[in-house]
Each structure stands twice: as C-alpha cells, then as structure tokens.
C-alpha cells in the first residue's frame with residue numbers, strides 16, 4: 001500500500017480540487033471501495049475499480065478526499081493524459097476519465113449496489129432508471145468536484161451527469177437532497193434526479209465512531225444551454241430589455257420554493273432560530289471587515305440593522321437554494337429557466353447549509369447578481385453603465401416572484417435589505433479571496449445598501 005499511497009499523495013497535490021494548496025499531502029487510506037464493472041463491458045478486462053477514501057493531515061484541519069482509481073494490467077489506449085502512475089506493475093488511472101469507473105459508478109447507483117473495503121462501505125440509491133451508459137466524458141472547467149457526462153440509452157433522457165464529490169463531509173449534501181426532493185415533488189425547474197451514492201467510513205472523532213456522507217449523485221444533463229449570467233451580461237451590454245426573462249426567473253424561484261416547502265420540513269422562525277441566523281450574519285461582518293477593509297467603516301451600522309431585524313416578523317423557515325445567482329440558472333427554450341447547484345455557499349460550513357432558512361435569502365442573492373452584471377460591465381474596457389438595466393431587471397424579478405408566490409416580499413423590505421447586505425458582505429470575502437479586482441463590486445453595494453437602509457448609529 002505504501003508505494004501506492006506515496007504515488008497518490010504526489011498526484012493529489014497537483015489536482016485543482018486539492019484544498020491545501022502549496023502543502024505536501026500527508027495521507028492515510030481509510031476506505032478502499034471496490035466497484036463492480038457491469039458484465040461484458042468492453043473496458044472491464046484486466047481492470048479493478050477502487051475508490052480510495054484518503055484522509056490528508058497536511059493541515060491542522062484534516063480533509064477527507066474521494067479518489068476513484070482504475071488499476072489496469074495493461075495501458076489503456078488514449079489514457080496517457082489521466083495516468084496517475086505505475087504501481088506494482090499495474091497502470092493507475094484517474095477514475096472519472098476511465099470508462100470502467102464511469103460504468104461502475106452508474107451501475108452501482110442504478111442497481112442500488114453495495115461496495116466495501118478497508119473499513120468503509122458504500123451504497124447506491126436509485127430514484128429513476130437512467131438506462132445504460134453508451135459513452136462518457138469528464139466536464140471541463142470545474143474547480144472543486146469532478147463531473148462525468150454520460151450518453152445513455154433506454155432511459156427518459158439522452159444524457160445524465162454524475163457529480164463526484166472530491167472532498168467528503170459527514171451529513172447530507174444539500175445539492176443531492178434538495179434536488180431529489182424537487183424531482184420527487186414533480187418540479188421541472190431542476191434537472192431530474194436519478195440517484196446517489198453514499199458511504200460510511202471510520203471517524204474516531206464522532207461518538208458513533210463512523211461518519212456517513214454523499215460520494216456522488218446523478219441527474220439529467222441539459223447540454224448546450226447558456227447560463228443566465230452570460231445571457232444577462234450580453235443583454236445588459238447591448239442595452240436590451242431583460243424584464244420578461246427576469247420576471248420568469250422570479251416565477252421560477254418562487255415555484256422552487258413552493259415545492260421545497262411542500263416536500264421538505266419547514267420550521268417556525270422562533271427566537272432561537274432568529275438569534276442563530278443573526279449571529280452567523282454578524283460573524284460574516286467581522287470576517288469581511290478584516291479581509292475586505294472597505295466593509296469595516298459600515299460594520300457598526302450593519303450590526304445595528306441586524307439587531308432591528310430581530311424585532312420584525314420572519315416568515316416560516318424552509319429549504320432554499322442557498323447560493324442563488326445568475327450563474328446557477330440555465331435557459332432552456334422548451335422548459336424555461338432551470339436552477340442548478342443547490343450546494344449552498346462554499347464559504348459556509350457544510351452542516352449549516354442543510355438547515356431550513358429564509359426564502360428571502362435566495363431573492364436577495366438574485367438581486368445581488370443583477371447588480372453584479374452592472375458592476376462587471378462598469379469594470380469592462382470601455383466601461384458600460386448598466387445601472388438602469390440592473391434596476392429594471394431587479395424590479396421585474398421581484399414582480400415575477402410576487403406573482404408566483406403570492407407573497408409581497410416588498411412588504412418585508414427590512415428583512416430583504418438585511419439579507420442583501422449579508423450577501424454583499426459574503427461576496428466581499430469571496431472576492432477578496434478569489435478575485436481581488438472585483439472586490440469593489442460588493443463593497444460599493446454594501447455602502448449603497450447601508451446608506452439606504454441602515455441610518456447612522458446615534459449615541
């Protein structure tokens with residue numbers, strides 16, 4: 001195992017999804033799940049499929065990775081670009097690129113099969129039969145996970161996508177459970193869910209001694225569609241009216257909220273829930289003030305605004321998207337807007353992301369995104385002033401949301417403003433860490449929103 005482990009350690013250090021960039025991985029195997037390749041598969045001969053669960057202790061906070069590998073007796077034709085190395089005379093390939101792993105993953109989920117090895121077990125959970133794999137390829141451009149697109153035959157759709165989570169967490173992954181609930185509730189506003197794979201692995205830090213989480217999930221793939229961010233940017237740049245599309249997007253978000261309220265638990269926003277939500281918002285202000293200094297001068301006024309919202313009425317809490325922006329909506333000419341990626345904000349701790357929350361957060365997320373369209377065009381060369389375009393789009397989006405939900409979110413202005421500020425504060429941290437050139441987009445929004453809704457604090 002040790003030669004294998006050192007080869008895997010060298011390899012993961014270079015992967016985009018390796019979280020502790022710049023460090024030397026210190027890994028241990030805590031699971032080696034042996035997958036079954038469907039009988040008669042053309043690439044099965046001499047191939048063993050193993051998904052390694054690797055704990056990396058390079059950082060004081062250990063990270064658990066899923067690393068599916070295909071061990072082959074002979075080199076795979078065309079496999080040079082995803083070869084991990086040679087160990088014990090066998091050729092090791094990065095699983096998602098190898099047809100044997102791709103077939104075994106879909107087979108395990110579709111047939112609800114179990115697998116096990118080295119202290120871990122995995123189970124497939126089938127919701128709908130997608131048919132059989134004809135071909136597959138890895139989706140390009142992803143940062144943190146690896147997705148495999150399959151062409152399938154014999155099922156209700158021609159293509160499905162399996163999202164393979166690279167970093168694993170105990171607990172449900174909201175991307176899987178929320179979209180599965182929407183499919184089971186009959187919603188066509190998300191790609192249809194087909195099933196998922198979960199695993200249980202040793203975790204001495206937990207009372208039960210084990211942890212359980214999602215490894216992968218399969219949903220319909222809608223090829224060739226543009227996301228709303230690109231559609232909106234183009235319209236704004238050309239000064240084209242976007243009211244109708246924004247109105248429909250508002251309707252879509254309201255419909256998704258409605259199905260989620262019907263299919264998953266909702267809870268009353270009591271004093272404890274409100275206090276918990278506000279505490280997490282205050283924490284974000286403290287982090288943002290340190291990482292994006294332009295937020296700091298507004299900190300006190302923002303905190304005072306949050307204190308006031310504790311006394312207004314909060315709607316019932318329910319499951320929401322959690323990180324809604326224009327990049328998460330695809331436009332299908334047949335189907336209208338379809339929402340993606342219900343994983344919640346990447347900077348938020350995983351257990352918080354599955355909690356019932358306020359639907360206004362999603363409304364606020366989309367409002368921020370229209371402002372981002374104007375913000376990014378203001379940064380372009382030559383700059384374009386799309387502020388009037390953004391105001392019209394924001395208004396139409398809210399009109400569409402109200403029309404479909406029957407809830408006048410404008411009457412909840414204080415709360416909506418607080419969530420919009422909270423989102424801009426989150427974005428300031430996100431941009432400071434990932435795209436410093438864009439940090440002024442959210443920080444100038446903080447300034448504007450504070451001027452509008454949070455009057456100066458008087459002594």
Ligand SMILES: Nc1ncnc2c1ncn2[C@@H]1O[C@H](COP(=O)(O)OP(=O)(O)O)[C@@H](O)[C@H]1O
Pocket residue numbers: 139142143144145161191219220221222223227327330340341343
């Ligand atoms: N079911 C799908 N149908 C079509 N495209 C998809 C689908 N799922 C993901 N994509 C494409 O992949 C991109 C990344 O997917 P996403 O779920 O947002 O992953 P990540 O969280 O890694 O950003 C999306 O912006 C979209 O372009």
Ligand SMILES: O=P(O)(O)O[C@H]1O[C@H](CO)[C@@H](O[C@H]2O[C@H](CO)[C@@H](O)[C@H](O)[C@H]2O)[C@H](O)[C@H]1O
Pocket residue numbers: 229323325326327341344345346347365368369370372373427430
């Ligand atoms: O899509 P992700 O889940 O990775 O979301 C993160 O990245 C987004 C950037 O792609 C970020 O969104 C911010 O930038 C968008 C433009 O690129 C803009 O439309 C959004 O309104 C803005 O929040 C998102 O916040 C972050 O969680």
